[in-house]
Amino acid sequence: MAPSFRVLVIGAGIVGLSTAISLKRKGHNVTILEKVANPRPIGGVINVPPNPARVLVEYGLYDLIAPKVDSHMKGIHFRRYDTAETICHMDAILVEEDYGAPNWRLARSDLQEALMTAAKAAGIEIRLGCPIDSIDQALPAAMLKNGEVIGADLIVGADGVNSVVREAVLPGEKITRLDHISAYYIDVERSLLSADQEVSPMLDENSIWLAPGRQLIATNFLTRDRFIMILSLDQLLGSEGDWTKQVPVSDVVERFKGFHPMAANVVKYVESDHCLVWRFPELPRIDTWVSKSGKVVIVGDAAHAMLPFAAQGAAMGIEDSACLAECLARATSTDDIPKLLDIFQNLRLPRVDSVRDKARGMHKMVHLEDGPAQQGRDKMLKARPFMAVPIGWDKKHIDDSPGDTHPLYDAYLYGFNSFDHTNRKLDEALKK
Ligand SMILES: Cc1cc2nc3c(=O)[nH]c(=O)nc-3n(C[C@H](O)[C@H](O)[C@H](O)COP(=O)(O)OP(=O)(O)OC[C@H]3O[C@@H](n4cnc5c(N)ncnc54)[C@H](O)[C@@H]3O)c2cc1C
Numbered sequence: 001m002a003p004s005f006r007v008l009v010i011g012a013g014i015v016g017l018s019t020a021i022s023l024k025r026k027g028h029n030v031t032i033l034e035k036v037a038n039p040r041p042i043g044g045v046i047n048v049p050p051n052p053a054r055v056l057v058e059y060g061l062y063d064l065i066a067p068k069v070d071s072h073m074k075g076i077h078f079r080r081y082d083t084a085e086t087i088c089h090m091d092a093i094l095v096e097e098d099y100g101a102p103n104w105r106l107a108r109s110d111l112q113e114a115l116m117t118a119a120k121a122a123g124i125e126i127r128l129g130c131p132i133d134s135i136d137q138a139l140p141a142a143m144l145k146n147g148e149v150i151g152a153d154l155i156v157g158a159d160g161v162n163s164v165v166r167e168a169v170l171p172g173e174k175i176t177r178l179d180h181i182s183a184y185y186i187d188v189e190r191s192l193l194s195a196d197q198e199v200s201p202m203l204d205e206n207s208i209w210l211a212p213g214r215q216l217i218a219t220n221f222l223t224r225d226r227f228i229m230i231l232s233l234d235q236l237l238g239s240e241g242d243w244t245k246q247v248p249v250s251d252v253v254e255r256f257k258g259f260h261p262m263a264a265n266v267v268k269y270v271e272s273d274h275c276l277v278w279r280f281p282e283l284p285r286i287d288t289w290v291s292k293s294g295k296v297v298i299v300g301d302a303a304h305a306m307l308p309f310a311a312q313g314a315a316m317g318i319e320d321s322a323c324l325a326e327c328l329a330r331a332t333s334t335d336d337i338p339k340l341l342d343i344f345q346n347l348r349l350p351r352v353d354s355v356r357d358k359a360r361g362m363h364k365m366v367h368l369e370d371g372p373a374q375q376g377r378d379k380m381l382k383a384r385p386f387m388a389v390p391i392g393w394d395k396k397h398i399d400d401s402p403g404d405t406h407p408l409y410d411a412y413l414y415g416f417n418s419f420d421h422t423n424r425k426l427d428e429a430l431k432k
Pocket of ligand 1: 010011012014015016033034035036039045046047048130131132133158159160161163164280281299300301302305306308311312313314315316317
């Protein structure tokens, strides 16, 4: 039987919780240390496409997550910003059938809560209000802000884009964030919109509006009394790490110039304390995720925070969690941990690199200025909507990225099975 390790997971975000669950399932003794006493996820909405959903279903989370997804809204209308013309419709039910796993869209807090519930039910110790100050990678041990020192066989840093654990993995290296995109976040009382005939059609769907230099994502959860809109801009506003910075409504009104009244007039109903400005975090490629001792590893945004335009940031972290647990399951003693973490990193890096490129490509694609390139994009989307199954895909697993503009890319992205892929690659690597 594989040995049971003492594992510290730093951070109780989506990736920390997923990692703790994956390691606990393999029999490890897992403790999570979370800085915040009462974690409150930001961002309103999250997409869980088939590749991470496949992992969460395997972890047994289907019954906790599926009821939180607004099933009658399954799908997204992509609209042109000024005429409201439908460019394409992403049919979530078709996507599920085609890729063989759910394609969820739900409130971020619901996903976080489902993971927290599953982690607690699995018997994982979760210590909230426990910020770590630093990591001694050689021991390894976590030094808490309160002076406590906690040792372990393995420390997993899932502590987000400004990771403290990363400093132990890359001592003395300064990682400069690449942030260059911002967004306005607004939420509005749904009942106010339903009384206005001009904007009420917004409540019948989830929609994404493509405009020059801007993208509007409108989300309509029937389980919530607030209607959410996020307008991304191809420019830098907001301050690093601040998800609560309020801005005057007039700033947002200005940014909706040129939008069809169905979308633009929603802003009439926004109260000033429901109008925020965000700055999207992005890291450069980090090619070392494992400390010199081979006993500390970073995952999720700590290792690879990326632009949100492919809806794959958390997805990559959830895949990390599956891959890490499968790798460690091959250990016969703690001595094997460094070698297996090395394999983990080498398996994950090419996948994450490819998806980061995809997210950057998507960012350009959805912010195109009006003109021939935009017309070409819209024509292409009419012929094949976002996430539609690629023509000619034989449903076989694609292990390596064919390139993010290749016709089979979506099959590689959404058809990915982190468990099977990891185990096949482990068999090859350990045979050598
Ligand atoms: C606008 C937007 C939309 C997005 N949409 C999607 C989407 O649809 N689908 C998708 O897959 N991804 C999406 N993403 C990306 C996704 O949100 C992130 O990749 C994901 O939340 C990262 O999770 P994480 O657990 O790695 O990090 P975080 O969520 O940042 O969690 C880190 C945790 O570590 C804790 N922590 C930090 N420092 C310490 C410390 N010193 N000691 C102890 N604990 C600490 C923090 O309090 C936090 O709880 C989006 C991102 C943005 C910005």
